[in-house]
Amino acid sequence: MLVKDSAYLCEQIRQKKSFLCVGLDPDLEKLPNHYLNGKQPFLEFCKDIIEVTHHLAVAYKINIAFFEALGPSGWEQLEQLVNIIPNECLLIADAKRADIGNTSKKYAEYYFDRLQVDAVTLHPYMGVDSLEPFLSYHNKWSVVLALTSNPGSADFELKELRTGELLFESVLQTFVKIKQSNQIMFVVGATHPEYLTKIRKICPDHFLLIPGIGSQGGDLHQVIQAGRNHNEGLLINVSRSIIYPELKKSFKDDVFQAAQNFVTEMSRYF
Amino acid sequence: MLVKDSAYLCEQIRQKKSFLCVGLDPDLEKLPNHYLNGKQPFLEFCKDIIEVTHHLAVAYKINIAFFEALGPSGWEQLEQLVNIIPNECLLIADAKRADIGNTSKKYAEYYFDRLQVDAVTLHPYMGVDSLEPFLSYHNKWSVVLALTSNPGSADFELKELRTGELLFESVLQTFVKIKQSNQIMFVVGATHPEYLTKIRKICPDHFLLIPGIGSQGGDLHQVIQAGRNHNEGLLINVSRSIIYPELKKSFKDDVFQAAQNFVTEMSRYF
Numbered sequence: 392m393l394v395k396d397s398a399y400l401c402e403q404i405r406q407k408k409s410f411l412c413v414g415l416d417p418d419l420e421k422l423p424n425h426y427l428n429g430k431q432p433f434l435e436f437c438k439d440i441i442e443v444t445h446h447l448a449v450a451y452k453i454n455i456a457f458f459e460a461l462g463p464s465g466w467e468q469l470e471q472l473v474n475i476i477p478n479e480c481l482l483i484a485d486a487k488r489a490d491i492g493n494t495s496k497k498y499a500e501y502y503f504d505r506l507q508v509d510a511v512t513l514h515p516y517m518g519v520d521s522l523e524p525f526l527s528y529h530n531k532w533s534v535v536l537a538l539t540s541n542p543g544s545a546d547f548e549l550k551e552l553r554t555g556e557l558l559f560e561s562v563l564q565t566f567v568k569i570k571q572s573n574q575i576m577f578v579v580g581a582t583h584p585e586y587l588t589k590i591r592k593i594c595p596d597h598f599l600l601i602p603g604i605g606s607q608g609g610d611l612h613q614v615i616q617a618g619r620n621h622n623e624g625l626l627i628n629v630s631r632s633i634i635y636p637e638l639k640k641s642f643k644d645d646v647f648q649a650a651q652n653f654v655t656e657m658s659r660y661f
Numbered sequence: 662m663l664v665k666d667s668a669y670l671c672e673q674i675r676q677k678k679s680f681l682c683v684g685l686d687p688d689l690e691k692l693p694n695h696y697l698n699g700k701q702p703f704l705e706f707c708k709d710i711i712e713v714t715h716h717l718a719v720a721y722k723i724n725i726a727f728f729e730a731l732g733p734s735g736w737e738q739l740e741q742l743v744n745i746i747p748n749e750c751l752l753i754a755d756a757k758r759a760d761i762g763n764t765s766k767k768y769a770e771y772y773f774d775r776l777q778v779d780a781v782t783l784h785p786y787m788g789v790d791s792l793e794p795f796l797s798y799h800n801k802w803s804v805v806l807a808l809t810s811n812p813g814s815a816d817f818e819l820k821e822l823r824t825g826e827l828l829f830e831s832v833l834q835t836f837v838k839i840k841q842s843n844q845i846m847f848v849v850g851a852t853h854p855e856y857l858t859k860i861r862k863i864c865p866d867h868f869l870l871i872p873g874i875g876s877q878g879g880d881l882h883q884v885i886q887a888g889r890n891h892n893e894g895l896l897i898n899v900s901r902s903i904i905y906p907e908l909k910k911s912f913k914d915d916v917f918q919a920a921q922n923f924v925t926e927m928s929r930y931f
Contacts, residue, residue, distance in 0.1 A: 517806065
């Protein structure tokens with residue numbers, strides 16, 4: 392089994408001159424018409440995206456909600472999709488799970504044993520023990536929400552604690568200190584570039600998964616300047632701006648071009 | 662459509678003299694052998710539990726992780742299971758979801774439109790806007806994690822903010838104030854009875870979903886004494902102690918007896 396640790400990711404990023412994580416959020420309301428006639432529209436849609444982006448992307452992030460919304464047929468498509476993600480790329484299940492131990496164990500078994508994804512996104516609210524079942528997989532990544540890209544991040548994540556830290560900083564501090572810390576990535580929204588320097592002081596060595604570039608308005612330059620580390624340390628997710636491109640040529644050409652544009656920007660930093 | 666609001670729940674609780682929510686956590690490793698030969702072991706197992714407990718329980722809480730762990734067949738069983746929960750009972754999907762708006766919308770559509778459950782459990786970490794898509798269903802419950810029953814609740818939920826509140830109190834305060842506040846329930850673990858009085862000061866009118874009775878060690882008397890309100894206001898979840906009873910007679914008899922024992926205790930308070 393290929394172990395996709397920090398060193399591996401760093402090497403991939405440098406080879407491809409790309410931090411790109413392509414977010415797969417298939418949505419029946421947005422899919423080009425020609426996918427809607429098939430039996431497995433999400434699978435076919437994602438397959439085409441992967442075909443034209445896999446040499447540009449270092450990671451794929453599958454948004455589980457969009458598959459879950461379809462019921463059993465969504466899960467069937469998901470279980471086939473994970474098999475066509477190129478093995479060289481990191482595969483992230485964006486599931487945002489977490490529960491008490493015996494329940495989290497079931498989620499961890501599904502994502503890591505059955506789907507065999509490399510990483511799962513997780514809510515930290517319930518504390519470290521709620522993520523232990525994920526952390527017990529030593530060759531897998533637990534991607535912990537720290538500072539998310541939505542305006543609601545102000546409600547709790549940015550609350551100041553008595554100790555002076557903000558809540559998301561306490562989340563970072565806590566997971567940086569656990570013994571499986573080298574299996575942790577953090578989600579930090581591109582919409583908060585002002586915090587990236589501070590974040591890098593708390594976790595200089597960790598990989599950050601950065602959503603919020605593109606449709607959500609985050610700035611690529613600021614993110615790379617403030618978030619990159621000695622290991623490269625960034626996976627920059629783009630979903631809607633790549634998978635639902637403005638129609639110019641064919642869907643696949645447009646997806647390719649959108650992804651290429653992001654990677655061209657990124658490659659300037661290498 | 663039967664609207665299961667606070668008044669309805671209050672009436673059910675008084676009629677049945679029961680706060681009981683039966684937690685459906687089917688686990689292949691724990692299921693009695695005779696279920697394992699069937700094609701839909703989880704469905705058959707839950708069906709038998711419902712048959713012998715529906716007159717005792719005011720609610721059922723389906724632990725989604727256990728179904729998700731099976732892959733598509735788990736979801737197929739889940740989609741049949743929701744149809745056999747008696748309509749008089751509140752049906753809670755214990756999914757612990759939450760994501761940015763366009764993604765939460767997909768989860769909300771699945772649970773409320775397709776499965777037609779009455780309530781979904783949700784992580785508050787990402788803030789109010791991450792739960793808006795659930796809150797936009799005015800006849801449905803959003804069950805927000807406040808103070809959970811696991812030891813890890815100390816890591817963040819019990820952190821003190823600069824303002825003097827604990828984080829979970831800030832979660833309560835925040836969701837008590839939103840305009841859809843009457844659609845909110847809070848999860849408060851029975852393992853923290855010392856906080857219930859304080860919690861009732863912040864949310865005197867809200868329903869609380871209380872896990873942690875039984876296997877996790879919470880005390881029923883303390884919970885009812887400190888947590889009950891003018892509306893009854895409590896759904897007390899028991900999972901393992903009812904659905905995996907000590908084997909004495911037949912499985913169904915034992916499940917019935919375990920549930921009956923809890924409800925006998927509860928009925929003393931009416």
